[in-house]
Amino acid sequence: MTRDTPHLWTEQKLDARYENLFGRAAGYLPENRAALDAWLDDFSRDVHERRARNAIVRHPSVADLARLIERDRIVRMYVSRMINEAHQRDCKNTVNDIPDLLDHLDCIVTSTPKYQGPTAFPMSALFTYLMMTTDGYAVFRDQGFNKALLGILREWCAHLDSKDSQEVLNQKNGWLSPAALADKKLNLQDFQINLQDPYGGFPSFNAFFHRELRKDKDVRPIDDPDDPRIIVSANDGKVVRIRRDIKRSDEFWAKGQRYSLYDMLDGSDLTDLFVGGDVFQSFLSGGDYHRWHAPVSGVVRSARVVEALMFTELEHTSGRDAGTESQVYGASVNTRGLVFIECPPPIGMVCVMPLGMTEISSVTLTVQPGDQVTKGQEMGYFSYGGSSMCLLFQKGAIEKFFPKDNTGDMEEGDPIKVNARIAQAVGDEA
Structure with missing residues (x-):
């Protein structure tokens, strides 16, 4: 070098x-x-x-x-x-x-x-x-x-996670202040917040960071809940890349946004199921909703966290898509969750892969093998830190994606919301 x-x-x-x-x-x-x-x-x-x-x-x-x-x-x-x-x-x-x-x-x-x-x-x-x-x-x-x-x-x-971090949530100049409540990047009106409590009902900063959606109002409705062909977003964020015909092994460190299934899936026995399939990657900004949901209905066959790198970027990158290239590289080397969901045909196996980036301290899974999950069900959350999300699909399962692929930098990616449709599987409507 x-x-x-x-x-x-x-x-x-x-x-x-x-x-x-x-x-x-x-x-x-x-x-x-x-x-x-x-x-x-x-x-x-x-x-x-x-x-x-x-x-x-x-x-x-x-x-x-x-x-x-x-x-x-x-x-x-x-x-x-x-x-x-x-x-x-x-x-x-x-x-x-x-x-x-x-x-x-x-x-x-x-x-x-x-x-x-x-x-x-x-x-x-x-x-x-x-x-x-x-x-x-x-x-x-x-x-x-x-x-x-x-x-x-x-x-x-x-x-x-402790009470010592609670003070910054105050309603005068903190995360629950009038300025914060009006901040469009936070969209706090979408979340469970008790403003009768000085700290919004949150016992700690992290409790606020991975705050839950409102339960008295359907702020993230599930698109086409009864149509099994419709796959919904697992998270809020923006599209990073949509890639089809993914290889089992590739030079993930090279420019060109290459995904390498064997490396992404940490050598899982299920890797070969996804050869030739598709990857849909998105990222969550600091103000986004930091819980993720099931994009499909099915049975959880495997669920684990792979502890790996956190502060690393792809070398020799420049230009407006350098940050995007680093996220694609991070899909193979960063701390990540691997949740495999088996769905009825034609979808088959789906992998939900939450990625820890930068200050990620906790990729928490709230599902385990054997669980039956339904489309839109919560599956886990990030504690304070950066994050990205990959969804992996088998070859021939996806007929089309609805958001556009991102050909520029991350800030130009199509915005997505959890539970909103992102893809349609092959086959006829149920």
Whole structure:
């Protein structure tokens, strides 16, 4: 791999790279880089002030990462070089050294996202410039480093599950404030919220994040509930890619949005059922509904979570579809759920694959093998973090898809809503 010359990374090149990041397009990072730099500056100032007061507490998960870096010379090399390379490129507000990185992570573990801050995804922000480096690409794929980050995310998720995270939900300037209730990106009128309670009836931030739809009003009606040919969306979001005639194995790391079934399905015995079939991928932005539902009716034959990578992007991508290409790559390497649903002919087996991206701490499945699910039934949810969704269908099962394939960047994808029709199977109407 050829290293970029640090001084060639101009402000214009950094802006172009930032513009094409998945996190920016998905709303996990600010729309412009200046806002990212402002957030990093404020956050780093807070870290340095806490350090001066000896107020930084080393959390168990961050201590585990520190021990890994100390004992694993290869990880230590990658981490040291990515920090140095970011500084050589004159990226603003990067961490100074390994102890500084650990202190920043310690402060994140007990932080809670605030409404309308410059960014609500602190680890994505902290890692932005570091991940743009040659060694950053490498270390975020290292299994040991990734496992340590997973531990940090789980400890942070425990904080977000606790009452300590509740205050940001206040109705004055928090996630339930008048401004938030009017925010069209959140569409809070669609959800179960008790405004008679100071915190909307939510015991924690995560409870708010994966909030449930209203039960007194059908805000996500199921399209054609009695027609088994109609397949509905498993989630809210936008279309990433629709691909047909998928190969069993392919170079998922290559440009061109290639899907590799064997890698996506983690070597499952059911892989060959989907050879030559179709993939429908969509992504969920930070403000979207973060529960997912059954796209079809059938019996759950297998359900499990594959723990894998979280902070990783496809290398050597540029242009307006770079973020999209990284999502297709992520379908083969990121943390994901695999739920196989067996349906009557002509649909056959369907795989519902929720993908964890960036700050994902929990892909939670609420179904298990043997369960009978009906179209539109809830099947699981994401706790705080980025996310994407793939639906896989057998060869010849799908007659047509209703949304358009996305030929540009993620922001141009067709919007979809959970329970709305996305595809029609072959055959006659029931």
